Amino acid sequence: MEKIKVGVVGATGYAGAEICRLLYAHPMAELAAISSVSFEGMALSDVYPAYREVCDLVCETQADVVEKSDVIFAALPHGLSQELAAECDAKNKAFIDLGADFRLESEEEYKTWYGGTFTDKSLHQKAVYGLPELFREQIKTTKIVANPGCYTTAVPLALVPALEMGYIEQVGIIADCKSGVTGAGRKPAQNSHFPELNEGLSAYKVASHRHTPEIEQTLSRITGKKACITFVPHLLPVNRGILATCYARLKDGVTEEMLRAAYEARYNHEPFVRFLPKGKSADIHNIKYTNFCDVSIFVDSRTGTFIAISAIDNMVKGAAGQAIQNMNILFGLSEATGLMQVPPAF
Amino acid sequence: MEKIKVGVVGATGYAGAEICRLLYAHPMAELAAISSVSFEGMALSDVYPAYREVCDLVCETQADVVEKSDVIFAALPHGLSQELAAECDAKNKAFIDLGADFRLESEEEYKTWYGGTFTDKSLHQKAVYGLPELFREQIKTTKIVANPGCYTTAVPLALVPALEMGYIEQVGIIADCKSGVTGAGRKPAQNSHFPELNEGLSAYKVASHRHTPEIEQTLSRITGKKACITFVPHLLPVNRGILATCYARLKDGVTEEMLRAAYEARYNHEPFVRFLPKGKSADIHNIKYTNFCDVSIFVDSRTGTFIAISAIDNMVKGAAGQAIQNMNILFGLSEATGLMQVPPAF
């Protein structure tokens, strides 16, 4: 079988570069072309010296990328993907968007949180939200995938089994999330300047982060009822990883055993979700550089509170890895192809 | 005026050593004697080379410390302070305990969470819980101070004004806390071994940490009603600092303005609590090495949730600094004496 030809638009940002890195290990796909507005004509390894000799592709134009590829990954600032999606759609090429343009079903919410409009509604109808653990059947049917954001992967995966079984109240859910700094991208800023982030920790965009409506949309789809959560992200002085500590009220009569059984059943066959044994807590240390999502649950019987904690690498399962997982689905490959690795333990 | 003679029992642990460090800057107190079971006969600067030439005291016996001091700080493993308190009481010396022996009013809870008993109940009746922002008048009347733990300082200070004014529900409070690793002490362990903590983050003792009953005791005292919270601590890969992100349901009709006014009024004259301007979030970066507690509040009007975030240095306001603050109260000094410093910004 011929290898899938992959193009990456926006390859010099963190998410784009991570796709290139991960694809190197993929046996059925090859990086055919990359583009970058800022670094056109330069090699990716000029921007990231780590890539020297193993990933030396030169940045071409976006048009070149579309031309040379079977599937185009877009890692662009929000708002720039819609036009590219249209072009790929016209040429019948698969399109996987790592930005937010196709994630929200409601144009109104998109306008509220991102300030943009849906330029071609038919594209949005074709697009499928690419969280494979929930929507893999739909993903198989599309050529436009809206790859979820990082928090929006970690929080739902922590809660899915409990919500599906109706074991927790949907009202009053709190997601206290902590993210490594790569989530903020490659561009230097004061709050990611080493001396000012190192040895620090703070919340940011408290109850006002753009991932809020996207998480709520996913939780609503699970239960069929409009969800509303309190979401507070924190910026960690580590490179990678998201830890999502989620709190919900337990419904009467629900026991820890019922919950553990639900999680085990739900995630038993998922290649990338690891449900941890009783008493163990997810740690971002254990999933770094891989596509795994570790999930752990606890019951605080003193207060009737359910606590679900998940950990993902924001750049892999929260971005580039999940995008490749979606590509595998689109092209009929086993979902884990090229993505199964042992996380470094130290 | 003669300087207060200070003794530190357990001086080679992190809390004890931090007391010694901070006292060096105190104009009205001097370190008279220190002890350490593990390092008797050795200089403190042999254990901590950072202290060389500025804090070279040699560890003596506990009896020596009591003999030579006006006030004894005990930084001992839980369970070892009661006997020492009795001795200080008999000799009419002030006693400030950084351990948990005198923190809980209820012997039953002490038994449940620490496995010990109250060996002399009269001492427990004399002891006052040393959170100055709440109990400074009582502290003035005692010679035995139970210095609060780190989480048990950060969480109440985040919530006091809202609880005192009755602006939030007391039921359903969640405290998602993140702590630097010095809180776990000086003894090396697998989970504080550099390569296994660095670049990681996980929760621990989920809904089962010993500080839970102590926090609840303080919240109950504020409102006069039995409080019950969900408390989840996380271990951060930083040396110092606690960030407490607390969630509570807003009562009907309470606005952000009412809350901000309450916090401003309550903390306006507190020397060590800094209530942050609207939109700013507490960051452990901003309080390191000092006795400050930064407090920030937010309202999630979409879900009716109140969010209060506080930051302290777990070794200073969460241990040694607060202990010295209590000493200042006991000895009639201005509370901030020797403790007011500009936190390093980088």
Add this chain to the structure above:
Amino acid sequence: MEKIKVGVVGATGYAGAEICRLLYAHPMAELAAISSVSFEGMALSDVYPAYREVCDLVCETQADVVEKSDVIFAALPHGLSQELAAECDAKNKAFIDLGADFRLESEEEYKTWYGGTFTDKSLHQKAVYGLPELFREQIKTTKIVANPGCYTTAVPLALVPALEMGYIEQVGIIADCKSGVTGAGRKPAQNSHFPELNEGLSAYKVASHRHTPEIEQTLSRITGKKACITFVPHLLPVNRGILATCYARLKDGVTEEMLRAAYEARYNHEPFVRFLPKGKSADIHNIKYTNFCDVSIFVDSRTGTFIAISAIDNMVKGAAGQAIQNMNILFGLSEATGLMQVPPAF
């Protein structure tokens, strides 16, 4: 072709666990059995939760490992490998030792630096020092490989071309090395306790580290003259990586261009050595988690000093990766099989 059956003795230490992790990506080898004295009967993923579901092998006895494997990797404390080597030799199994027992040719130096003796001199005669860039032809002829230490890989690779060409003085070489803390192993200690290493940096074992004679042995083999270096290691607050900054006096008439040409020629076909362009300096950030050795050189014409800086991941090219590279040589595979990856750039 059937896969090579690999056994790892001492699998729960950092080097052993890293071999297991890397082998997962090897297409021609499979982990057949592992052993650990401390964790016999436990799964490797019980010790390293990061390995859950991808590397769950249970620790057996050393005898089991030998029995089930074609090649045995030993990651044992120094002194314990000789007996195991004898056993493998008797059973005609390949043996790759990550410890120091077979690294030094001179029993006297072994005695001086490690305090042991050569129990069976014939084994030592069979053993080959496994630095492939220098000794790959000899490695092909043996079944006992003495895998080099971390510093002892980084320093020679920085200097080989200059020494081979006789461009620098062999007397007066200085190697100022900086290592991540995984080099000190899994066992917690005071100097690797997070709060005491974090935000620190110091030299250790100044001019007295055990890798000194091993580096000198390699440099002597290159030039045929007894080498003597000053070697000062430093402990870095990072998990992985060694940066070796080496200083030597330039011989008269040698220019930077001559040196650059020598390095380019020497390393052009080495799969794992990347000689950096003029002006670029090696950074441990760029080789982490991979088997690459980045080498950069500079000339200080003001002082006639040659400066060569190399970077490796101490756990990969400095231990487990190089061991697998040696296995590939022993078994006639392409040297890079299963080891070629793109280093993460962030």
Add this chain to the structure above:
Amino acid sequence: MEKIKVGVVGATGYAGAEICRLLYAHPMAELAAISSVSFEGMALSDVYPAYREVCDLVCETQADVVEKSDVIFAALPHGLSQELAAECDAKNKAFIDLGADFRLESEEEYKTWYGGTFTDKSLHQKAVYGLPELFREQIKTTKIVANPGCYTTAVPLALVPALEMGYIEQVGIIADCKSGVTGAGRKPAQNSHFPELNEGLSAYKVASHRHTPEIEQTLSRITGKKACITFVPHLLPVNRGILATCYARLKDGVTEEMLRAAYEARYNHEPFVRFLPKGKSADIHNIKYTNFCDVSIFVDSRTGTFIAISAIDNMVKGAAGQAIQNMNILFGLSEATGLMQVPPAF
């Protein structure tokens, strides 16, 4: 006695802000006015929220600062101090320059390394190089102090006693230095962007750093002979601290005992230099946030090499602390006034 009125020009950069922080603890000086081109009209605590309520001064114009102060500290980009020095000189105000404008005696070297000229040579004749351990008598006689850079403090203090006694060769000295990232200042850049510095280490400006001529000037003054060193700085993923590992050839007949005696004698009465006991190595962990310089020495008798390792906090002894030490000298105070603190040990 009235307090010294201190002005800081360039107060919002790291060095300027650190002066403000340290002055808060000074009993004989008070911050009278600050200026900042970028943040004029804003409070220092708006730029550094850590300073809230303890250092809320508002940035005024440079002219205001000169007007209101007895001594002006300038923390300006290189090249901007000369005019300000002239103004202070005209008004007979003390001037302490943390930039490089007055550090080099030779205008030619200044031109070579900084690209500027000496606009008023008489000012340069008045200026004294402010390394108190070497030049305190001259400092007492001036009103213009050229405060040394960070590397240029650490390297000489490591070598002074050995050079003064003539125990080491002046030719062939190597200074392998490692610096925390605050040395690069407040402005975000790609190489100080958290994800790209964290877990990394590399050399920079190899044998071409601007501090080279300044170090050589100081070493030349010590011995009276033109010195020439090889200087290689490295960028560490820590906030603060410089470790300088210096190598020199021992002269014949010089023993470790002779060297230790020389260092002890030379530094015995220096308030801020701590000469460490035999076998102990300087660690940046032990001097952070203080004005101490720890010095340790070793002899590699195998190669006849002297190794001297010093550690300073680049922002304190390497910048702001040393500037205040110089102010104390200028104003006839005890040198340690307001600067003596116990370094945090964790």
